[in-house]
Amino acid sequence: MIYLDNSATTKPYREVLESFNKVSTEYFGNPSSLHGLGGDAEKLLSQSREQIAKLLKVQANEIFFTSGGTESNNIAIKGTALMYKGRGRHIITTKIEHPSVNESMEQLKSLGFRITYIPVDKNGVVRITDIEEAISEETILVSVMHVNNETGSIQPIKEIGQLLKKYSKILFHVDYVQGIGKVPLHFQECHIDLCTISGHKFHGLKGTGALFIRQGVRISPLFSGGGQEWKQRSGTENVAGIVAMAKALRLTLQRQEQCVADMIKIRDFIRMELEKIDGIKVHTPVFPCAPHIINFSILGFKAEVFVHALEEKGIYVSTTSACSSKTKKASSTLLAMGVSKDEALSSIRVSLSYENTMEEAVQFIDAVNEAGNRLRKVMN
Structure with a gap:
């Protein structure tokens, strides 16, 4: 099996599963309970909070545990709106956000909030000037993802944070789900007020x-x-x-230091080889892009057909984000970048982890060529 769908979810590390089993078996008390078993659980909770905070270079009392990225995004966006609705009812976001952000915005819109969706350029990147022009006296929140989950484009988070530093009444939320463990982000230097992470994107468990x-x-x-x-x-x-x-984050950040250069080589190899194939168009920008995501279209084929053709060879990729893949709609991110609807409907996402190898990348390219040739023969 060659697993290239790590932006959807990652395989938990063996050590992570061992930690989960040990705590579940030996320290299963409710951390709010007064007895010793509860106290042991509370101690582990505090230690994990401190470890995650140290890894992220923040304070322990700034880390709040949730069930994952979707819940964290909802809490950040709706919690801000409810708290500061008396100050203003205007929120700024982008046209390429995760569904948990987009749907939160639309729900707030139905409750009387005004939402401004900032466009992106052909590389899938927002312009700072567009954000600045959208700010009004009513603006209470700006929410921008760090790394796009479909194309890997990186947003200018530090520059946006510098801009918003001038507006004391506006909070800055960043969805860091796809960037963590691959692209460094300094919360303080970027003047971030709220930031989302999800455990199963860096080899932790779902629901964290x-x-x-x-x-x-x-x-x-x-x-x-x-x-x-x-x-x-x-x-x-x-x-x-x-x-x-906490263990998954520590191990992943260690791997980042050791392995990100190799990941970039694998990504660049895949990109270079894809661009040699007739009928393939790569959408991921050359710069600025994350080291683990490549998005491309195979013209003339529906994306799901090609996904299943690769699956027959034991290779797992995806179409749009995992949360949207079953809707069979054209990617709103690609459409926002100016990609045609036909190209968007035929788009494939490859997403790497530090576990992937150059040998797997070579096998993937061979499979893409073989599947494309076979499907064309069937169509003809």
């Missing part, structure tokens, strides 16, 4: 995530209940999953 909330920032909680996570996210914490996520 975190939201960074800068110290001093207040947002309204979306869940009512026992007041866990400093009343920001009620609900019994998934201690085993959180411990596993």
Whole structure:
């Protein structure tokens, strides 16, 4: 099996699964309980929070545990809107955000908020001037993803943060789900107020995530209940999953230092070889792009047909984001970049992990050539 769908989810590290099993078996107490077993669970929770904060170069009391990227994005966006609706009802985002951001915006729109969707250029990157021109006295939040989950384009987060530093009433939220472990992001230097991460994107377990909330920032909680996570996210914490996520982040950041250069070589090889094939158009920009994502179209074929043709050879890729792949709609990200609808409907995403090898990349290119030739013969 050659797994090239790591932007959808990653295979958990063996050590991560071992940590999860150990905590689930030996430290299964509720961290809110007063007895010793609960105290042990609470200690592990605190240690994991401190470890994640240290890895992200933030304070422990700025890390709030959630069930993943979707929940963190919802808390950040809706929590800000509810807290500061008296200050203003205008929010700025982009046309290429994850569905959990887009749908949150549309829900707020139905509640009377005004949403501005900033366009992107042909590389899938927003212009700082467009964001600045969209700011009004009513603006309370700007939400921009760091790395696009479909094309790998990187947004100018530091420059946006520098711009927003001039506007004390505007909070800055960043969806860091695709960038973490591959593209460094310094929360303080970028003046980020809220930042989303998801454990299963860096070899942790599904159902684990975190939201960074800068110290001093207040947002309204979306869940009512026992007041866990400093009343920001009620609900019994998934201690085993959180411990596993902390280990996964540490291991992934270690791998980043050791392996990102090799990942870039593999990505560049795949890109170079794809561009040699007739009927293929690569959409991922040469720069600025993440080291692990390549998006391309195979003209004349529907994306799902080619995905299944590769699967027959034990190679796993995807179409759009995993959250949208079954809708069979053209990618809104590619359309926003000026890609035609036909090309968008035939787009494929390859996404790497540090586990992938150059040998797998060569086999993938061979499979693309073989599948393309075979399908053309069938069509003719």
